[in-house]
Structures are given as C-alpha cells and as structure tokens.
Amino acid sequence: MSAGPFFDREAETAPREVLKARQLDRVRKIIAVAFERSPFYQRKYRAAGLSSAEDVRSLDDLHYLPFTTKDELVADHEEHPPFGSRMTEPRERYIRLHQTSGTSGKPLRILDTEESWQWFVRGWGYVYNAAGVGATDRVFAAFSFGPFIGFWAGFEGAAHVGALRIPGGGQTTGQRIQQIFDLGATVLICTPTYALRMADTAREMGVDLRASPIRIGIHAGEPGASIPSTRARLEQAWGMEVFDHPGMTEVGAWGFECREHAGVHLNEAECLFEVLDPATGDPGDEGELVITTLGRFAHPNIRYRTGDRVHVLRDPCGCGRTFYRLDGGVIGRIDDMLIVRGVNVFPSAIENIVRRFDGVHEFVVEVYRDREMDEMEIKVEATAEDLAALLQAIQNEVHLRMGFRPIVSAAPAGTLPRFELKARRVLDRRQ
Numbered sequence: 001m002s003a004g005p006f007f008d009r010e011a012e013t014a015p016r017e018v019l020k021a022r023q024l025d026r027v028r029k030i031i032a033v034a035f036e037r038s039p040f041y042q043r044k045y046r047a048a049g050l051s052s053a054e055d056v057r058s059l060d061d062l063h064y065l066p067f068t069t070k071d072e073l074v075a076d077h078e079e080h081p082p083f084g085s086r087m088t089e090p091r092e093r094y095i096r097l098h099q100t101s102g103t104s105g106k107p108l109r110i111l112d113t114e115e116s117w118q119w120f121v122r123g124w125g126y127v128y129n130a131a132g133v134g135a136t137d138r139v140f141a142a143f144s145f146g147p148f149i150g151f152w153a154g155f156e157g158a159a160h161v162g163a164l165r166i167p168g169g170g171q172t173t174g175q176r177i178q179q180i181f182d183l184g185a186t187v188l189i190c191t192p193t194y195a196l197r198m199a200d201t202a203r204e205m206g207v208d209l210r211a212s213p214i215r216i217g218i219h220a221g222e223p224g225a226s227i228p229s230t231r232a233r234l235e236q237a238w239g240m241e242v243f244d245h246p247g248m249t250e251v252g253a254w255g256f257e258c259r260e261h262a263g264v265h266l267n268e269a270e271c272l273f274e275v276l277d278p279a280t281g282d283p284g285d286e287g288e289l290v291i292t293t294l295g296r297f298a299h300p301n302i303r304y305r306t307g308d309r310v311h312v313l314r315d316p317c318g319c320g321r322t323f324y325r326l327d328g329g330v331i332g333r334i335d336d337m338l339i340v341r342g343v344n345v346f347p348s349a350i351e352n353i354v355r356r357f358d359g360v361h362e363f364v365v366e367v368y369r370d371r372e373m374d375e376m377e378i379k380v381e382a383t384a385e386d387l388a389a390l391l392q393a394i395q396n397e398v399h400l401r402m403g404f405r406p407i408v409s410a411a412p413a414g415t416l417p418r419f420e421l422k423a424r425r426v427l428d429r430r431q
C-alpha cells in the first residue's frame with residue numbers, strides 16, 4: 001500500500017527526539033501567550049502557583065500544570081457570557097464563531113482569529129494528504145453548514161490539496177446523492193452515521209452507490225469509521241476507501257488516518273498528547289486522551305481533558321510517519337462506559353456487533369433496571385426475510401461477546417432517530 005503524499009513530510013517523519021524538542025519549544029510559547037494574555041489561564045495559573053511560562057523547562061514539567069476541563073469552560077462561559085474569557089487577542093481580531101454540539105452538556109462557543117482558524121484548517125491538510133486526496137478530486141461535504149466546526153474546516157482544508165470543494169448544505173439526502181453523481185464527486189466528508197443513512201436512502205431510490213464516482217470517505221464527528229463492522233458497511237455500501245478523522249471543536253483537527261489503515265495517527269506536529277489512567281492520572285498506554293494545542297494561539301487549550309478513551313501504539317507505522325497512533329481510533333467516552341451486570345460495555349462495542357448484520361438500518365440501546373436486575377434492550381430497525389431469526393442472531397452474538405443476554409426487539413421502519421451529527425444511540429435509564 002502506498003504511503004500517500006505528506007502534508008509536511010519533514011515534520012511527519014521527524015525523529016522522535018526532534019519532534020519532542022519542537023513540542024517543548026511550542027508548548028512553552030503557547031503557555032507564555034496564555035499566561036500573558038488569556039484572563040481564563042491567568043486566573044488558573046496564578047491559583048496553581050505558576051509564576052511564568054519559564055517554570056516549564058521540560059515536557060515532564062507539564063504534569064505540574066492543572067488540566068483544562070469542559071466543565072471549567074462551561075462555567076467560564078456562564079461567568080463571562082457569551083464567549084468566555086479564554087481568548088488572548090482583542091475582540092475585534094476574531095472573525096469566526098463555532099460551537100460544540102452540546103451532546104454532553106451546554107454548547108461552548110469558540111471564537112477564532114484568521115490565524116487560529118487557518119491553524120485549524122491546516123489540520124485537514126494532513127488528513128487529506130494522508131488519504132491520498134489531490135487536485136483532481138472533488139470533495140462533497142454532506143453537511144448542513146451549521147455552527148459545528150468540523151466540516152467547515154474540512155471544506156476549507158481541501159484547498160490545501162487543491163481539490164474542488166462542493167458544499168452539500170441545504171439539500172435533502174436524495175438531492176445530495178443526485179449531486180454526487182451529477183458533479184462527479186470523488187471524496188465524501190460527513191459523519192459515518194450520515195454516510196450510512198445516505199446508503200439507506202440510495203437503496204430506497206434504487207441507486208447503487210458503488211457505481212458513484214466516490215472513491216474515498218473521510219468521516220468525523222463520531223468514532224464509527226474506526227469501528228470494524230461500521231467501516232465494513234461503509235466500504236461495502238459505497239465501494240470506497242474509508243478514513244477516520246477525529247477532531248474536536250474546542251481543540252482542533254488532531255488526528256488522521258493514513259493508507260496503511262493501522263489506527264489513527266496523532267498529529268504531533270500540531271498538538272501535544274498525553275494518555276492518562278483515568279483513576280490514577282498516571283501516564284500509560286490506555287486511558288483518557290489529554291491534548292495541548294501547539295497552535296491556535298488566539299484560543300489556547302492546555303492539557304484539555306477530552307473525555308475520550310484511547311489506546312496508544314508507539315511502534316513505527318508502515319507509512320513512514322513517526323507520529324504515534326491510536327489503536328481503533330477513539331474507543332469511546334470515558335463517561336460512556338456502562339456497567340451491565342458487572343460487565344464493562346462501551347457503546348462502540350455494541351455498535352460493532354449490531355452493524356455486522358446485514359439488514360440492520362438503525363438501532364438504539366436502552367439499559368434499565370427490572371426487579372433489581374440490569375436489562376439491556378436493543379431496538380433494531382431492520383429488513384430481513386426472517387426478522388425473528390435476525391433478532392435472535394443479534395442476541396446470541398451479544399451474549400457470546402459480552403457474557404449477558406440482552407432483549408433484542410424490532411422497531412417499525414423509520415421510527416428510530418436519524419442523526420446527521422453526533423449520534424446518541426445508547427440511553428442509560430438507571431440514573
């Protein structure tokens with residue numbers, strides 16, 4: 001498999017010690033800017049007893065700095081409406097507003113200056129190059145162009161490879177499918193859930209997406225493209241090569257997948273990453289991902305607790321990049337892990353099982369308590385000649401893999417929620 005082009009070959013293949021020296025240099029710069037100009041970080045660091053950025057002499061010293069959490073940013077927004085107090089530049093220098101989806105709490109509003117926005121967009125330059133997207137490609141953004149940042153940056157970032165950008169907002173799913181054929185779009189950017197929804201709609205329209213000009217799908221907003229059975233479904237429905245791209249409104253476009261498809265690369269040229277055991281806070285191979293941005297000076301994020309659970313791989317990748325990788329991308333949210341009858345269950349693990357079955361269109365999972373016992377019910381929208389047999393097979397597979405037997409029931413066609421962004425398919429009703 002070809003490694004594909006690089007966005008910045010020198011940075012992406014730099015020896016680890018060179019990479020680390022650059023990270024230290026840049027992290028000190030961003031801490032200095034935050035300390036001097038961000039009211040939010042000034043309060044935070046003074047309270048922590050930090051007198052200046054000079055106190056950080058090595059990457060290990062970073063451990064003495066307090067984390068930045070989503071709860072803190074939400075509280076800061078409430079105290080300093082409407083944008084919070086994290087910015088480092090005079091207000092008139094900010095030119096873009098985006099906000100988080102608000103799926104895990106109140107939305108955060110993030111302002112960027114031209115420079116900080118271009119830093120975010122550049123993150124997509126790595127994404128596209130690693131996927132082998134180039135100037136002859138036509139990128140279709142199946143996205144409503146609302147306040148969510150991801151595909152705005154994806155749309156603009158395609159300029160870094162000279163591709164033609166096609167905005168797919170303000171259209172029905174059917175119209176988007178038609179546009180893809182009419183305009184010869186070769187790259188699809190959207191959430192994995194939405195790409196599957198388009199596949200459902202195409203089936204209803206009698207359109208075979210494998211005959212479409214789309215050759216590459218880049219999927220962000222949810223971890224689905226790294227879930228093996230969801231990826232297989234995307235590849236099968238569209239006949240395309242699938243790439244996962246994790247990013248965060250608050251942080252940036254921090255990860256990308258190369259053509260080796262060996263996990264998701266951390267973009268260590270643009271961010272500094274820590275993986276910490278959520279219970280002890282000690283560094284490790286598996287745990288919560290903590291990110292410090294090394295650019296976006298106008299809206300810095302230092303030691304941000306993402307809430308994402310990851311497993312880091314440190315061995316070299318076949319593509320030649322020295323950036324570490326995440327095995328299977330983002331495994332799940334730290335706080336999304338359910339304990340059902342004593343078994344640790346990640347929503348992504350259930351998705352991986354359910355999506356393996358042909359005929360499943362959509363599903364939701366509810367966990368509740370019945371006579372002191374945890375019950376998991378999986379409601380499935382599916383078409384099958386023998387629906388009962390399909391439900392039985394899903395039940396058996398969950399039982400085999402998870403060690404408990406869920407209730408699996410059929411939901412009438414079109415009754416389960418459809419998502420364009422941030423699918424929430426698992427409901428814990430025990431709380």
Ligand SMILES: [Zn+2]
Binds near residue numbers: 317320
């Ligand atoms: Zn690679």
